[in-house]
Amino acid sequence: MPNLRQKILILYSGTPDLRSGIGAWAIYDGTGKEHHTTGDSDTPPYNSVLAAMHDGWRVIQFPQQFPAYPGMELTTSYLRFEHILEKMEEVGDGS
């Protein structure tokens, strides 16, 4: 049995179009091989969600879209187009 761990890549695209540019990103590596923290890179790892898919990342969550609450139409808050992607990677035997 392969000994797999999950890597998570979160890409915040400019629009709901998976081809649109990336404004923010985060990586959480369940293999423990990579260390990521705030401010550790200035350019996104991919230019779009689709480009990440071309590299083997699986999209596991799409952002849902909701109409603005009445009175909140001009309000901004969290980044709205959050795409969560994963890769499963082998970490060796028995660990």
Added chain:
Amino acid sequence: MAAKEHLLSSVQMANFAADGLLVFHDLVPDAINREVMSELDEKRINFGYEPQGQPLENLWRDSKGIGAVIRMPQVQGIIESLVGPDCLYDHHCPHRVSPGHIEGQIWHADAIIDVRQHFDIQLFYYPHVTPREMGGTMFLPGSQFRRIHESDIGRYQNFVGQLPIVCKAGTLVVGHHGLWHCAQPNLTDKLRYMFKIRLNPTVRQLLLWNTSDLDDPQIPGILFRNHKWYGNDDRLEYANRIKFWRFLTGNERYDANYWLTRIENMPERVAAA
């Protein structure tokens, strides 16, 4: 009262509206920076809060370090332009990041969700040289109007356009209370300091700066500065900046590029038959 020549200009205020911060590189003289470092190293400044809500001018009266920074005419001009005369001390904190600390602080905005147009400011003062490998604070320009609560944004790691403060000694950043920020890792073998003070206004924040350039033609363009992490929210941010500019200037009809005028147009006049 700050002298007029030390007040911010309208162009600087527009930049504050667009970015949520202003950076004053190398502002504080070295002699004062050294005195601040001495006060911090010898703990001659209280690291805990002073009684909150008191006039700022009551504090650090005998200090030749932090007190001297606050009393600098240029710093007084910055403070008065944003929160007016007689501002109140909210709290302060000498932030320290230990040598070899590899974790960045998670992104956050200070205090709690705070949706006022009236705003507090925070002074972020760097008393010693801060190269990138030492940190300093990472800011996200243009994040100040986002309605989030403190570390609810902690999942994010990086943004296009994030701004690390890499600076000479004596640099001062002034930020809107809603600005997103996080301390960065310190990969050097030296302790890093950043001294922060939050201030509250006691007057309506209306035309407090040097308004002689209020009609500067650069201002609409500055208010429409796009931060590339916005994506499709950019126009909403422009609308929020226009609202903020209306608040700052008292001109409820102010607009740029017709964005609010258009959606406020609800005529009731009945056309003649």
